[in-house]
Amino acid sequence: MAHISFDSSNLSTFIQPNELGEMQAMVNAADDQLRNGTGAGAEYTDWLHLPTDYDKDEFARIKKAAQKIQSDSKVLVVIGIGGSYLGARAAIDFLNNAFFQAQTDEDRKAPQILFAGNSISSSYVHDLVQLIGDRDFSVNVISKSGTTTEPSIAFRIFKEMLVKKYGADGAKSRIYATTDKERGALKTEANSEGYESFVIPDGVGGRFSVLTAVGLLPIAAAGADIDKLMEGARAAENEYVDTDLSKNEAYQYAAYRNILYRKGYETELLENYEPTMTMFAEWWKQLAGESEGKDQKGIYPSSANFSTDLHSLGQYIQEGRRTLMETVVKVQEPKHDVVIPSEDSNLDGLEYLQGKTMDYVNDKAYQAVVLAHVDGGVPVMTVNIPKQDEFSLGYLMYFFEVAIGVSGYLNGINPFNQPGVEAYKTNMFGLLGKPGFEEIGKELKSRQK
Numbered sequence: 001m002a003h004i005s006f007d008s009s010n011l012s013t014f015i016q017p018n019e020l021g022e023m024q025a026m027v028n029a030a031d032d033q034l035r036n037g038t039g040a041g042a043e044y045t046d047w048l049h050l051p052t053d054y055d056k057d058e059f060a061r062i063k064k065a066a067q068k069i070q071s072d073s074k075v076l077v078v079i080g081i082g083g084s085y086l087g088a089r090a091a092i093d094f095l096n097n098a099f100f101q102a103q104t105d106e107d108r109k110a111p112q113i114l115f116a117g118n119s120i121s122s123s124y125v126h127d128l129v130q131l132i133g134d135r136d137f138s139v140n141v142i143s144k145s146g147t148t149t150e151p152s153i154a155f156r157i158f159k160e161m162l163v164k165k166y167g168a169d170g171a172k173s174r175i176y177a178t179t180d181k182e183r184g185a186l187k188t189e190a191n192s193e194g195y196e197s198f199v200i201p202d203g204v205g206g207r208f209s210v211l212t213a214v215g216l217l218p219i220a221a222a223g224a225d226i227d228k229l230m231e232g233a234r235a236a237e238n239e240y241v242d243t244d245l246s247k248n249e250a251y252q253y254a255a256y257r258n259i260l261y262r263k264g265y266e267t268e269l270l271e272n273y274e275p276t277m278t279m280f281a282e283w284w285k286q287l288a289g290e291s292e293g294k295d296q297k298g299i300y301p302s303s304a305n306f307s308t309d310l311h312s313l314g315q316y317i318q319e320g321r322r323t324l325m326e327t328v329v330k331v332q333e334p335k336h337d338v339v340i341p342s343e344d345s346n347l348d349g350l351e352y353l354q355g356k357t358m359d360y361v362n363d364k365a366y367q368a369v370v371l372a373h374v375d376g377g378v379p380v381m382t383v384n385i386p387k388q389d390e391f392s393l394g395y396l397m398y399f400f401e402v403a404i405g406v407s408g409y410l411n412g413i414n415p416f417n418q419p420g421v422e423a424y425k426t427n428m429f430g431l432l433g434k435p436g437f438e439e440i441g442k443e444l445k446s447r448q449k
């Protein structure tokens with residue numbers, strides 16, 4: 001039995017009973033493209049078997065490195081952007097205390113995990129340096145290419161800080177490089193400087209890399225059980241193999257979102273009712289957006305955090321343009337529950353809820369929102385997960401990865417490339433005067449007012 005469940009029961013006013021079955025032939029073809037390597041981008045599908053087929057020696061090394069970081073550092077600075085950071089960030093938030101990063105070093109029982117190199121904000125880096133202060137720290141620099149501008153700038157800054165604090169040799173023993181197995185600038189530097197290094201496998205694109213060292217080292221350093229994370233993903237790998245739409249809920253999700261997309265529901269909101277899942281949605285947004293948004297088509301992935309955003313975006317979702325569909329990731333059992341206290345004055349009118357738990361109210365909010373949004377013309381799908389633990393997270397991430405792979409093929413694109421990301425980089429290099437980009441720089445500058 002599947003560990004998580006996909007609930008499509010609220011789609012009945014938007015999709016007729018015959019429509020899912022009519023997608024079966026297309027799903028069969030998409031499954032063939034994905035699993036038999038007949039589709040575009042087949043060289044980037046090794047993530048499909050990562051939960052079973054991974055480097056066990058490296059996995060043990062990751063756990064050892066995490067222990068070393070825990071023993072000699074109060075802070076781990078994780079440098080990376082896009083798929084080289086979002087999975088770790090999402091997992092660490094999802095699995096830990098809501099105030100993990102704000103806890104004292106003693107309470108946290110693991111290093112504070114701070115992220116850099118995911119923007120070019122100087123103010124952010126300045127403040128991060130201040131926050132580290134004189135505490136012991138290590139750096140995990142994550143980049144397949146080793147030349148991505150944002151993480152490369154951050155790496156220079158934190159490497160210099162390490163050298164000043166620990167000397168050249170001390171710094172080397174505190175830098176962990178996660179990169180290509182043999183090529184690229186970071187691999188070359190790791191080899192020559194002797195940094196401990198971990199591999200981003202060739203057949204795994206950044207947005208599908210959370211279950212490699214890219215995600216696993218920071219997640220383990222934060223104190224999570226990465227064996228359980230892999231176990232959950234492995235269970236999902238075994239679960240979502242049947243091509244039959246009536247049996248494979250990840251494929252069902254892929255098919256339904258494509259049916260809806262073709263009816264004009266062009267934006268999908270990934271929603272949660274737990275603030276610790278905000279970054280999970282950010283991970284999902286790259287997974288879906290970078291995979292599917294190409295050739296001038298694709299579902300636009302967005303997100304909303306409830307009930308917070310019901311008081312900001314709620315109006316639009318209820319009554320704005322009818323192009324939205326929603327996918328809720330609903331946690332069945334909270335990490336902790338809290339009873340609502342009684343108050344004699346009852347000025348807030350809440351006495352009818354005294355003695356009930358907050359999670360009871362949160363669940364009723366979810367039920368109420370589904371009813372209201374469906375009535376308002378917004379199709380709602382729900383992915384139910386039992387709780388926020390490592391096993392469930394590994395399972396859930398695999399669910400979305402396999403669903404997005406199939407979904408991309410259903411829409412006739414290559415889900416595993418990202419040619420569009422280069423356009424801004426080329427322009428930026430031109431404007432910055434990077435050697436080799438002089439011509440484009442001249443042309444761009446002539447167009448600027």
Ligand SMILES: O=P(O)(O)OC[C@H]1O[C@](O)(CO)[C@@H](O)[C@@H]1O
Nearest residue numbers: 082083084143144145148206421
């Ligand atoms: O690991 P790298 O090479 O620094 O790239 C980081 C990110 O940049 C992209 O290549 C493009 O945004 C992503 O796919 C990737 O996750």
